[in-house]
Amino acid sequence: MSSSAGSFEWAVFAAVVVGVMAVDLALLGKSGRHMSFREAAVRSLFNVAAGLAFAGFVWWRLGRDLSASYLVAYLVEESLSVDNLFVFLVIFNYFKLSESRQHRVLTWGVAGAVVMRGLFIFAGSALLHRFHWMTYVFGVFLIYTGLKLALRKQDTAVDPEDNVALKLARRFLKTTDEYDGDHFSLVKGGVRHATPLFLVLVVIEVTDLLFAVDSVPAVLAVSKDVYVVYTSNIMAILGLRALYFVLSGMMNRFHHLGTGLSLILIFIGVKMAIVHFVKIPSLVSLGVIVVVLTGAIVLSLLRPRQSVAGKSES
DSSP, rough: OOOOOOHHHHHHHHHHHHHHHHHHTTSOTTTTTTHHHHHHHHHHHEEEEEEEHHHHHHHHHHHHHHHHHHHEEEHHHHHHHHHHHHHHHHHHHHOOHHHHHHHHHHHHHHHHHHHHHHHHHHHHHHHHHHOOTTHHHHHHHHHHHHHHHHHOTTTTOOGGGGGGHHHHHHHSSSSSSSOTTOOOOEETEEEEEEOHHHHHHHHHHHHHHHHHHHHOOOHHHOBBBBBHHHHHHHHHHHHHHHHHHHTTTTGGGGGGGGHHHHHHHHHHHHHHTTTTTTOHHHHHHHHHHHHHHHHHHHHHHOOOOOHHHHHHOO
16 A cells, blocks of 8 residues: 555544534534525535645645546546435435435435445555556456446436345344434334334445445546545545535436446546556546536536437437
8 A cells, every 4th residue: 555645644634524524514504404405505515625625735745646636536436426326315215214314314324434435445555556467457347337337227216125235134133114203223112123214324335335346446546545545535425415415406407427427437447457558647537537527417408308308209
């Protein structure tokens, strides 16, 4: 494992994370009440601003190249997270969670993601450092994932009941269909039972774990520096809760985003697979990702799903 950062850089990162969470909680409201679209947008912009500002700190301490790599990894993680939020929306709607319960699950989900991403990133970085041929394995895997995402049917429904983690939780845990406010468990007949809210949290955490299998190799393809990879990952994850409430009412409008994400994964996979022969500069990667994401969003807005369907029927 390699890192250009010292104890000072890690300490600043920890302070930034704590500061962002404190500002989000103290100035922008607690999670137990309704979050309007405007408030969610302000929170998202604040988190994005913090993530981009941290790139300036990386530039100052570690140089332009690592700062550019940070921005690329940050954009990759942020854009891939959007696709993950679609799954969260389906799960929350399936379990008919109120907004306060969605807040609670997302808060704990983000906390779990911070820990799991750290484990995945350090393990992946150690593999690449010890076995250089794993670079080709990760590259091919990303290309395969991108192709699979590109060929995925847009109208394919996600059924939470098919989730293996949900089935195992119901099999090995005492569960109940009753909610107890925003609690994850309740006592019935002297026995503690897991509420549906806990089952949702299990599904969310496992979903994010599976998502990390795609996203961690993607950011490791951008940089082998553990500091750059981990900080960009966490700074992107911190804004997921607010981003969810921004996009929850308009996710269906970005129906071309999946195609854009698949192109990004394929591009990064190719970049990783040919790294020993052709090295693509981080600034070039940044430009490609920005262009692809912008194009996917603009195309989705210009060609709504309804009009596309209408043309296909005529």
